[in-house]
Amino acid sequence: MKMGKRGAATPAKDELDKIPLQMDNITMNVAENDPAVQGLLQEEYRRCLDVLEALQQKIATYPKGALNTREKVIGERKYFYHSLVFREGSRVVNQHVPKSELPTLRAQVEERDKCRKEIATYRRRIAYLEKLLKIRRPQKSRRANPA
C-alpha cells in the first residue's frame, strides 16, 4: 500500500484515539489519494451513521430532564423531595418522583447522559469524516420559510 507522509507531523497518540480511523504517519491528503484509505473512511462513515441512529433511537426511550432534590426542614426533621425537572414548550415542569422510583430513574438519567456524550462524539466524528470525504449534507435552515 502506498502511503506518503506528505510533510505533516505525526499526530500524538491521544490525538489518534480521537480521529475516526487510526493510522500512524498519515494525513488528510493520503485519504484523498489512496483508495484503501478512502474505502476505510467510507466504511467508518457508514458505521458512525448507523451507530448514531441506533443511539438516537435509544435515547428517545429515556426520560427528559434532570433530577432535583429539595430539602425541607419541618421541626427537627429533614425531608427530601425528589423531582424530575424538564421543559415542556415554554414552561418548566417539576414532576414529583416517588422514593421507590428514584433508583430506576437515576439509572435511566445516567444512561441517557452517557448516550448523549457518545452521540456528541459520533456527531463530531461524522462532521470530521464528511470534511475528509468531501460529503455535503443539506444544511438545515434556521430561519422560518418567509413564504
Place this chain on the structure above:
Amino acid sequence: MRILPKDLFPEPVGGLLRSLSGVGFFDRSTLIGSWVMLIYRELYGVHYTLRTLDLDFAVQVAHGRARMRADLETLISGLGFTSFFAAGGLQKFTGGGYEVEFFVHRHGGRSEELRTLGEWKLSALPLPFLRMLIEFSEAVALDETATLRYPIPEAYFLHKLIINPNRLVKEKREKDLEQCAALMGVLDLEKLRRVLDSQRMSGKTRRAIVTSCHAIGFPVEAFGTEFSWMGH
C-alpha cells in the same frame, strides 16, 4: 509469554481488554478484527497500521446452556460504555467512539439467528469459519496480571482469504486483501497447512481461497497439491 507495551492500546480499549481478561474471557475466546494487526505489528513486525474503531471478539461457546461466568453487559457498561441494539437486534457497546461486538462460530447457513450467550450474558452474531480463529489462537500478556488471546497470523490470513470474495462491501474486501498481503511475509507454511487441514471446506470455499490468493499474488501451491490444480 511476551508482554505487550503498556501504551499499545488506547485507554478505553486497554481497560476493556484487561477487564475481560480479569473475568476469564480470554481463557478460550479471542480478539479478532483489525486490532489484531496491531499485535502482529508488535510481535511479528508486520507493517500495517490501518484499523477501524470497532473491537470484535470471537466467543467460544463451550455449551449452549453453560451457567453464567460473568455479566459482561454490566462489566462493559461499568467501564463507561453504553449498549445499543443495531439493525437485526444485535447487542453492541460503544464508548469513546469505540464499538464493541461479539461473534460466535456459525454452524449452518446465513439464516442462523443471533445467539444468546448465557455464559457471558450477551448476544452474539454467528459468522462462518470463526472456530478457526478461536482454535488456532495464542495468548500474550497485556501486563503482569492480564492476558489476551489472538488468532495466530496463519489462521487470520486463511480466514480472510475465505471470507473475502463473499464480502458485500467492496472497501472491506480491499481491506482484507491489504491485511493478507501484509501478513504474507510472516507466515509459517507448515502452520498454515495445519490450519487448512483442520477445516472441512466445500469446493466453493476452496475456490474463494484461490481467488483471494491470485488477488494478492500468494502461491496457491503453498496449500498443497490439492489446491495447485485449482490455481491454473
